[in-house]
Amino acid sequence: MAASAVLRVFGKLSQFSPNLVHVRYSRTLPHSLVEQHRKSEISSTKEQPDPNEFAKVEIPREFRNSHPEFLPNASWWMRDRITEKLERRDMMRRRAVIDIPEFYVGSILAVTVSDPYAPGKKNRFVGLCIERGGWGLRSNFLLRNIVDGLGVEILYELYNPTVQKIELLKLEKRLDDSLFYLRDCPPEYSTIPFDMEPIPHQKGAPVPVFTEKVPLNPRPWHQRWERADLQNAQLPEIKQKLIDRAEELAEPWQKYDLMKNYRADIQDEDIELVYKDVYIQHQELIKKKQHMKQEALEQAKATGRKRRKRSLPQQPGMLRPEDVE
Numbered sequence: 001m002a003a004s005a006v007l008r009v010f011g012k013l014s015q016f017s018p019n020l021v022h023v024r025y026s027r028t029l030p031h032s033l034v035e036q037h038r039k040s041e042i043s044s045t046k047e048q049p050d051p052n053e054f055a056k057v058e059i060p061r062e063f064r065n066s067h068p069e070f071l072p073n074a075s076w077w078m079r080d081r082i083t084e085k086l087e088r089r090d091m092m093r094r095r096a097v098i099d100i101p102e103f104y105v106g107s108i109l110a111v112t113v114s115d116p117y118a119p120g121k122k123n124r125f126v127g128l129c130i131e132r133g134g135w136g137l138r139s140n141f142l143l144r145n146i147v148d149g150l151g152v153e154i155l156y157e158l159y160n161p162t163v164q165k166i167e168l169l170k171l172e173k174r175l176d177d178s179l180f181y182l183r184d185c186p187p188e189y190s191t192i193p194f195d196m197e198p199i200p201h202q203k204g205a206p207v208p209v210f211t212e213k214v215p216l217n218p219r220p221w222h223q224r225w226e227r228a229d230l231q232n233a234q235l236p237e238i239k240q241k242l243i244d245r246a247e248e249l250a251e252p253w254q255k256y257d258l259m260k261n262y263r264a265d266i267q268d269e270d271i272e273l274v275y276k277d278v279y280i281q282h283q284e285l286i287k288k289k290q291h292m293k294q295e296a297l298e299q300a301k302a303t304g305r306k307r308r309k310r311s312l313p314q315q316p317g318m319l320r321p322e323d324v325e
Contacts, residue, residue, distance in 0.1 A: 057276045064271075066102035068132070069139035069158060070278045074266050087136040088274075092281045094159045096288065100166055105129055106174035106210055108192055109143060110167040111156055122164060125154055126194045130179035134158075144182060146191040151183060171201045173209045175231035182214070184221040185233075189214050 070091065072084050103109060107129050115123040127143030130153070134140045139158045144151065156163060169192075182190050201207075213234035216225060226235060227246045254260065 057279060059275050059279050062102075063279060063282075064275055065104075067275075067278060069135060070274055071135060071266055071271065072274065073135050074264055084136065084274075085277075088278060088281070090137060091159055092278070092285055094161075095282075096285055098163065098166065100158065101168040103129060103141075103168055103171065104173045104207065105132055105177060105179060106172045107168065108170040108172070108196065109141075110165075110169055110196075111143065111154075111163060112165040112167075113156070113160075114162045114164055124194075125152075126169065126192050126196060127152075127154065128179070128182075128190060128192055130182060131177075144179075144190050146187045149187070151187070151190065167198065168201075169196050170199045171207055173207050175209065175211065176233070179232075180223070181216060181221075181225055181228075181230060181233045184216050184225065185214050186217065 070088060072079055108126070109129055110124060110126045112122055112124045114121060125143060125145070127145035129141050130144045131142040132139070133142075134157075137159050140155055141158060142153055142155050144153045146152070210232060212232065214232055215234045216236055218236050219238065224242075224246075225233065226238060226242055227249060
């Protein structure tokens, strides 16, 4: 009844405006429309960038892999290009305050957050990154560690203002996108010492990949891991009927579904525009940090000169520094 009433209303409105029914409602704005408004005469923040600015930018491959949170949501009905630009600007401002290292699923991190109830008003947790999720300002990562024989997992928001410091202790990759199967593995594969020293990684060197097989405990498990295509996990002996059922439910043809992959992924043109915009802001941020560091060094030198020139308190029989040749 409600659907028919809506159709009747649209039918009456279409008599006055024939194009009304053909307009698709969406929060998505074309990139050309956003750029037209940004460069218009009536815009309060008018910009006149170089038309060949993006064409001249060459993005390193490792930069794309280390900044996945800048990519927008793949669902077109949840995209808003103006919001995405504002979020990227806020993310770069946050990166100007805190250093966010390059890390992947399988890397070991130490995160320090402000905690009003902890001694010293801050809390530090060391763990293995088992998942990265979200996008934009809502991007997050999950750390796991074994504390007093109990598995502890803490979800951190990457751009949360309460995060004071993110330390990279070991840079490493895994073949699986998520490591939730570590919940069903022996504790030694998730135990990270809290006093672990950082393992240096040479800049520009390839990221090491963990290719070993982690054994799983006997069933029961948190999930049916025999139905998942795990690369870094070794399943124990299970019943044949479970293996047969997993083969029945398997859908190996899904990776060849072009339309599904097209809907689930982001357009290559959008990825190129986003990463070029982020890379330009990243280079500006590096220059700004170098300039601030240089100013701090010059200010420290000037302060040191003033302290050296400052005369000592005059005492009987004591010479001042300027009286000594």
